[in-house]
Amino acid sequence: MADNKKRRRATHDAGAERIPFKSKVRPDSDILQILKNLKDAAVASSSSSKTLTLSDLDLADNFREVKDLPLSAVQTSIEDLILSLARSILSGQGFSYTVPSRSSANQLYIPELDRIVLKDKASVRPFANVSTVRKTTITTRILRLIHELCSKQIHVTKRDLFYSDVKLFVDQTQSDAVLDDVSCILGCTRSSLNVVASEKGVVVGRLIFSDHGDVIDCTKMGMGGKAIPPNIDRVGDMQSDALFILLVEKDAAYMRLAEDRFYNRFPCIIVTAKGQPDVATRLFLRKMKMELNLPVLALVDSDPYGLKILSVYGCGSKNMSYDSANLTTPDIKWLGVRPSDLDKYNIPELCRLDMTEQDIKTGKDLLEEDFVKKNPGWVEELNLMVKSKHKAEIQALSSFGFQYLTEVYLPLKLQQKDWI
Amino acid sequence: MADNKKRRRATHDAGAERIPFKSKVRPDSDILQILKNLKDAAVASSSSSKTLTLSDLDLADNFREVKDLPLSAVQTSIEDLILSLARSILSGQGFSYTVPSRSSANQLYIPELDRIVLKDKASVRPFANVSTVRKTTITTRILRLIHELCSKQIHVTKRDLFYSDVKLFVDQTQSDAVLDDVSCILGCTRSSLNVVASEKGVVVGRLIFSDHGDVIDCTKMGMGGKAIPPNIDRVGDMQSDALFILLVEKDAAYMRLAEDRFYNRFPCIIVTAKGQPDVATRLFLRKMKMELNLPVLALVDSDPYGLKILSVYGCGSKNMSYDSANLTTPDIKWLGVRPSDLDKYNIPELCRLDMTEQDIKTGKDLLEEDFVKKNPGWVEELNLMVKSKHKAEIQALSSFGFQYLTEVYLPLKLQQKDWI
Numbered sequence: 001m002a003d004n005k006k007r008r009r010a011t012h013d014a015g016a017e018r019i020p021f022k023s024k025v026r027p028d029s030d031i032l033q034i035l036k037n038l039k040d041a042a043v044a045s046s047s048s049s050k051t052l053t054l055s056d057l058d059l060a061d062n063f064r065e066v067k068d069l070p071l072s073a074v075q076t077s078i079e080d081l082i083l084s085l086a087r088s089i090l091s092g093q094g095f096s097y098t099v100p101s102r103s104s105a106n107q108l109y110i111p112e113l114d115r116i117v118l119k120d121k122a123s124v125r126p127f128a129n130v131s132t133v134r135k136t137t138i139t140t141r142i143l144r145l146i147h148e149l150c151s152k153q154i155h156v157t158k159r160d161l162f163y164s165d166v167k168l169f170v171d172q173t174q175s176d177a178v179l180d181d182v183s184c185i186l187g188c189t190r191s192s193l194n195v196v197a198s199e200k201g202v203v204v205g206r207l208i209f210s211d212h213g214d215v216i217d218c219t220k221m222g223m224g225g226k227a228i229p230p231n232i233d234r235v236g237d238m239q240s241d242a243l244f245i246l247l248v249e250k251d252a253a254y255m256r257l258a259e260d261r262f263y264n265r266f267p268c269i270i271v272t273a274k275g276q277p278d279v280a281t282r283l284f285l286r287k288m289k290m291e292l293n294l295p296v297l298a299l300v301d302s303d304p305y306g307l308k309i310l311s312v313y314g315c316g317s318k319n320m321s322y323d324s325a326n327l328t329t330p331d332i333k334w335l336g337v338r339p340s341d342l343d344k345y346n347i348p349e350l351c352r353l354d355m356t357e358q359d360i361k362t363g364k365d366l367l368e369e370d371f372v373k374k375n376p377g378w379v380e381e382l383n384l385m386v387k388s389k390h391k392a393e394i395q396a397l398s399s400f401g402f403q404y405l406t407e408v409y410l411p412l413k414l415q416q417k418d419w420i
Numbered sequence: 421m422a423d424n425k426k427r428r429r430a431t432h433d434a435g436a437e438r439i440p441f442k443s444k445v446r447p448d449s450d451i452l453q454i455l456k457n458l459k460d461a462a463v464a465s466s467s468s469s470k471t472l473t474l475s476d477l478d479l480a481d482n483f484r485e486v487k488d489l490p491l492s493a494v495q496t497s498i499e500d501l502i503l504s505l506a507r508s509i510l511s512g513q514g515f516s517y518t519v520p521s522r523s524s525a526n527q528l529y530i531p532e533l534d535r536i537v538l539k540d541k542a543s544v545r546p547f548a549n550v551s552t553v554r555k556t557t558i559t560t561r562i563l564r565l566i567h568e569l570c571s572k573q574i575h576v577t578k579r580d581l582f583y584s585d586v587k588l589f590v591d592q593t594q595s596d597a598v599l600d601d602v603s604c605i606l607g608c609t610r611s612s613l614n615v616v617a618s619e620k621g622v623v624v625g626r627l628i629f630s631d632h633g634d635v636i637d638c639t640k641m642g643m644g645g646k647a648i649p650p651n652i653d654r655v656g657d658m659q660s661d662a663l664f665i666l667l668v669e670k671d672a673a674y675m676r677l678a679e680d681r682f683y684n685r686f687p688c689i690i691v692t693a694k695g696q697p698d699v700a701t702r703l704f705l706r707k708m709k710m711e712l713n714l715p716v717l718a719l720v721d722s723d724p725y726g727l728k729i730l731s732v733y734g735c736g737s738k739n740m741s742y743d744s745a746n747l748t749t750p751d752i753k754w755l756g757v758r759p760s761d762l763d764k765y766n767i768p769e770l771c772r773l774d775m776t777e778q779d780i781k782t783g784k785d786l787l788e789e790d791f792v793k794k795n796p797g798w799v800e801e802l803n804l805m806v807k808s809k810h811k812a813e814i815q816a817l818s819s820f821g822f823q824y825l826t827e828v829y830l831p832l833k834l835q836q837k838d839w840i
Binding site for chain 1: 568569572574575576577579580581582583584585586587616619620622630631632633634635636639640641642643644645646647648649650651654655671672675676679680694768770771813815816817818819822823
């Protein structure tokens with residue numbers, strides 16, 4: 001069938017375009033110049049405008065954010081907190097924590113910051129009350145365990161934390177929830193507490209960094225790449241001659257890029273969380289963006305979940321909004337696969353999948369989200385998706401050949417500055 | 421609570437044993453000697469007895485196994501096959517494939533090999549038959565695509581393969597199934613076909629290997645470790661001064677071991693697939709075992725799934741039994757966490773979870789499996805689990821302290837040669 005197509009084309013096209021759009025790709029030097037300009041713009045904008053904080057907007061009193069704290073500061077905070085509790089008890093005022101509310105009613109998207117943050121609602125959690133005595137005890141126990149992690153300077157998972165006192169916690173949701181409370185009480189990120197999530201991301205390309213004291217050169221990581229470390233605080237010394245970061249949703253596209261060493265043709269850092277973004281990959285992406293001042297281009301499926309994933313990297317997830325400043329990477333550009341690409345690149349009808357009712361609902365919900373609304377290009381694309389009721393995976397590009405992604409689609413996208 | 425326990429113990433024990441069993445751990449030099457003996461035994465047994473094959477047992481005619489073939493051999497096989505089909509058509513005998521059956525009725529566990537293999541049943545798939553014409557066409561298309569991969573020398577995923585001709589394949593299960601057929605027809609492994617699965621395993625510790633031409637030193641991979649490459653054929657030059665391979669079921673235990681650099685105290689290679697073993701990790705483990713002649717010790721949850729995971733590494737999964745020789749690692753020892761450890765290490769009742777009806781059924785089913793029955797120690801442990809109706813995760817050891825796993829449990833296990 002493909003042969004027929006090729007032959008047919010060859011007759012009226014003198015063989016110039018056996019692979020769709022291949023003849024449109026200009027020499028790499030032209031594309032590299034475009035990427036250099038993109039990078040220079042990213043550097044310029046980062047030096048001219050620093051990342052806004054709540055204080056810059058005079059909102060620090062009304063909203064709440066946590067920040068990365070060194071281990072010693074966390075330890076001191078815990079000790080200060082416990083001392084103040086002891087004083088309160090001794091002075092006859094009893095024993096209670098003031099816990100910031102993490103409910104969705106207490107969350108707000110701030111356009112200037114382009115992030116979801118917590119409002120200032122908080123509740124008192126007294127020990128001398130039957131309805132809160134358990135939670136107060138759990139909070140105290142978690143504080144003690146975190147203090148132990150600080151003094152031993154080790155990292156553990158949430159599961160380890162739960163098993164430290166099963167009798168008290170009963171089930172892991174309880175210790176997990178209080179762990180987030182403790183982050184908010186101490187005003188620090190969860191990674192500052194040395195409690196880490198399991199990592200699943202990988203990185204490959206033009207990046208050198210140190211992980212737990214070892215120097216890692218990501219151009220020399222073969223096809224498998226380097227597993228992104230679970231503990232961002234032991235990651236440092238990032239160096240790179242890349243012109244951009246390519247954020248990839250799926251493993252299969254990542255593999256194609258890694259095997260073809262795409263980063264050698266167009267200097268870049270390729271990173272993927274293999275689906276839903278995990279905390280470690282989000283922290284790692286942000287650190288790269290901040291330290292290296294590189295533009296971030298995203299390659300995701302053309303479906304509502306692709307855009308949702310992009311939004312988690314960009315604006316954060318609702319259940320960790322107290323930590324949005326540290327987990328989000330500003331100014332991610334949507335490179336592809338965008339709904340308009342389906343027609344533009346003549347993706348065969350058969351490779352376009354029908355959206356389910358749920359897909360369409362998710363798409364419509366996204367149209368109501370602030371982070372989508374602020375970008376007219378995204379709204380247009382999403383409207384097109386919901387209207388056409390078609391979605392497509394990055395892999396759909398394989399219908400033009402296994403290396404179409406790296407040899408035609410991405411070079412052409414970069415050449416045409418086709419990101420929004 | 422933990423403090424009370426410590427104080428209580430201190431009074432009748434003069435403080436010698438604040439952490440259970442810690443005083444039983446002998447100096448590292450003693451344990452290292454035990455591990456050296458274990459490794460020497462593994463080397464000796466590998467040189468005295470080579471891995472049995474079907475031919476060694478005179479079973480090659482009755483059973484079927486596939487083997488790793490170089491790309492050029494796969495290419496030649498496909499060309500030979502197509503030529504013979506052409507001859508058959510020209511001689512008036514029509515066009516059909518002979519496809520080995522992969523059904524469970526055609527599978528058998530061979531105790532001498534300690535693997536599941538395929539029996540010799542096969543079916544004819546003629547083109548000139550309405551019931552098989554589609555599958556014959558798909559088979560031909562897949563052969564052509566594999567041939568393209570061989571000449572381009574690239575790797576793709578099953579999903580890429582599907583998208584190469586959605587019109588013909590309709591859904592991915594059809595191209596996947598025929599891909600396994602093609603493996604059996606050509607007599608080679610799926611990785612020889614350059615179709616790879618997404619990888620999720622990581623490795624860290626005393627191993628140096630090459631991945632796609634890059635030299636990787638796994639002692640210098642920080643805490644994140646090295647992502648196991650999806651394409652085993654580009655992995656080579658394995659070197660190691662390790663005394664054993666520690667195969668870990670779960671990510672959290674892997675992280676503890678990596679952060680504590682357990683491999684520096686007891687020279688080893690630590691590997692995990694983060695749950696269910698994927699093909700890439702299974703191939704990688706086997707390659708390490710075969711090239712380095714190291715004993716493999718497994719650390720899994722004390723539940724039926726832990727043992728099941730061990731069995732997939734050891735004897736293969738039923739749906740890829742035609743490839744069992746290349747995917748399985750012989751002689752994996754069950755180090756822990758074993759059902760008998762729960763009492764032996766006084767795991768608190770609260771950290772033991774009740775087995776569900778499904779767990780108990782899975783446990784009983786395992787007792788009927790040949791690979792369990794051949795190991796009396798495993799039968800005994802599994803009986804104990806099913807009888808006690810208790811399971812426990814590796815993380816349950818955290819109830820004695822976050823580093824109990826690396827500082828007491830594992831050293832003591834190794835010292836006591838407590839593997840079966």
